[in-house]
Amino acid sequence: MNFNLRVWRQASANAPGAFANYPAANIPSDASFLEMLDIVNEDLALKGGSPIAFDHDCREGICGMCSLVINGVPHGPERATTTCQLYMRHFKDGETIYIEPFRAGAFPLIKDLIVDRSAFDRIQQAGGFITARAGSAQDGNAIPVPKQNADRAMDAAACIGCGACVAACPNASAMLFVGAKVSHLGLLPQGQPERMQRVLDMVRTMDKEGFGNCSNHYECEAVCPAEISVAFIARMNRDYAVAAVRESVE
Numbered sequence: 001m002n003f004n005l006r007v008w009r010q011a012s013a014n015a016p017g018a019f020a021n022y023p024a025a026n027i028p029s030d031a032s033f034l035e036m037l038d039i040v041n042e043d044l045a046l047k048g049g050s051p052i053a054f055d056h057d058c059r060e061g062i063c064g065m066c067s068l069v070i071n072g073v074p075h076g077p078e079r080a081t082t083t084c085q086l087y088m089r090h091f092k093d094g095e096t097i098y099i100e101p102f103r104a105g106a107f108p109l110i111k112d113l114i115v116d117r118s119a120f121d122r123i124q125q126a127g128g129f130i131t132a133r134a135g136s137a138q139d140g141n142a143i144p145v146p147k148q149n150a151d152r153a154m155d156a157a158a159c160i161g162c163g164a165c166v167a168a169c170p171n172a173s174a175m176l177f178v179g180a181k182v183s184h185l186g187l188l189p190q191g192q193p194e195r196m197q198r199v200l201d202m203v204r205t206m207d208k209e210g211f212g213n214c215s216n217h218y219e220c221e222a223v224c225p226a227e228i229s230v231a232f233i234a235r236m237n238r239d240y241a242v243a244a245v246r247e248s249v250e
Contacts, residue, residue: 064162171212
């Protein structure tokens with residue numbers, strides 16, 4: 001398969017950026033999107049050019065590092081799919097493909113297609129740790145958890161922190177990510193002691209980092225590779241409202 005790539009090139013955050021044309025020739029249809037970029041970079045290196053900088057790690061759809069906007073959609077056109085698990089057979093032979101970095105003020109550009117998403121790390125760190133003693137592995141029935149809560153906690157824990165929700169949101173909101181992280185522990189018994197303080201700290205850190213607010217466009221849910229539900233945003237908002245009222249009267 002052959003493609004015409006329009007790739008965003010930018011040497012640094014302060015340097016001017018622009019789209020550059022690159023041919024991608026003789027690409028196997030079963031190659032992943034990142035493997036296709038590897039092939040293009042090998043050709044660029046052989047010709048003395050500067051390889052395209054992009055983020056990656058596990059290439060198994062687990063780590064969330066492969067943060068690219070492909071034809072205007074974070075992670076590309078396939079639903080519930082990370083960039084590294086997107087295969088070139090999903091594109092038409094001869095197609096022109098636009099490749100950009102995630103665009104958000106809270107994700108400053110580093111180079112080409114790489115952005116700094118450490119703001120997510122700081123939000124998670126603000127949530128702290130649970131104080132409940134974990135100890136050695138307990139019997140599965142030692143702490144009864146309703147199946148509905150266990151299932152919802154697992155759904156929230158599926159978030160890989162890739163940032164696609166931020167890139168898709170017109171407000172660059174991180175509320176789907178934060179909602180998932182808050183709900184993950186907030187639904188389980190072990191997460192109850194810090195539940196109220198956790199949501200206050202994480203939401204306020206999110207605001208401090210410069211993410212926008214949610215205005216219910218649902219673009220975040222549409223592009224999330226883990227299919228995290230926007231219902232977790234509503235749950236986070238309820239917890240935050242309760243926590244803020246409690247804080248004001250204490």
